[in-house]
Amino acid sequence: MDYNEEKENSRNQHLIMMARMFSHNLRSPIAGLKMLFPLYEMEKEESGKEDIFKNIELGANEMFNMIEDLAKILLDYWELENPKEEVLFQESMDKALENLKEVIPENCEISGLFDSCPKAHYSQKYLDFAFLELIQNSIRFRSPKRDLKINVSSKMENDKCILVFEDNGLGLDLDLHKIDLYKMYKTFHQDQSFSNRGLGIFTLKNQIEMMGGKITIDGKEDLGFKVTIELMP
Secondary structure, eight states, X not given: OOHHHHHHHHHXXXXXXXXXXXXXXXXXXXXXXXXXXXXXXXXXXXXXXXXXXXXXHHHHHHHHHHHHHHHHHHHGGGGGGSOOEEEEHHHHHHHXXXXXXXXXXXXXXXXXXXXXXXXXXXXXXXXXXXXXXXXXXXXXXXXXXXXXXXXXXXXXXXXXXXXXXXXXXXXXXHHHHGXXXXXXXXXXXXXXXXXXXXXXXXXXXXXXXXXXXXXXXXXXXXXXXXXXXXXXX
């Protein structure tokens, strides 16, 4: 199987996986609604009807949000119709820092070192998302014990460009959570200053793998994260 066939097969597998995943996720709110409607019809007390209606409303909102998420993720596949372009890592980092300037904490040290591999042929949209998502996550999940440090770098390895994002934040017990790390709607830390629905890393992994690349996350609890992205040539 040549590279193009392998890439096409990978994309088809992604579509099948996503169809199964959303089918599984939607079953729960749909089953709940099917159960609540007859209960609402049988309930005689107005207070009871109100309580059931609130649960119906919650279930409908959950289902609506899932369908919106599916639509956004499927729109990512349209990006595959566009040819890869020359993208500069420093430009994507500058955009991310500009977008996040209001939430970057004081005494935060952020560095980017791209001398050995300053650019790649990739999707500009996907690259901008990767920088924004990963730097934002480092800010979200920083440790209160120390000033935040974020280091982003690139290098060539086996004719592939490798992007590395490292921080000294909260990290995660990967022995406990690794099985759920890339799953949709999975969250591991709470920060009320950000909306965190557990879509970012799932979306990032999906985009990278659709382009034929790989993502690896390493880290330890209270010692920070290291995210490695391998971009195909």
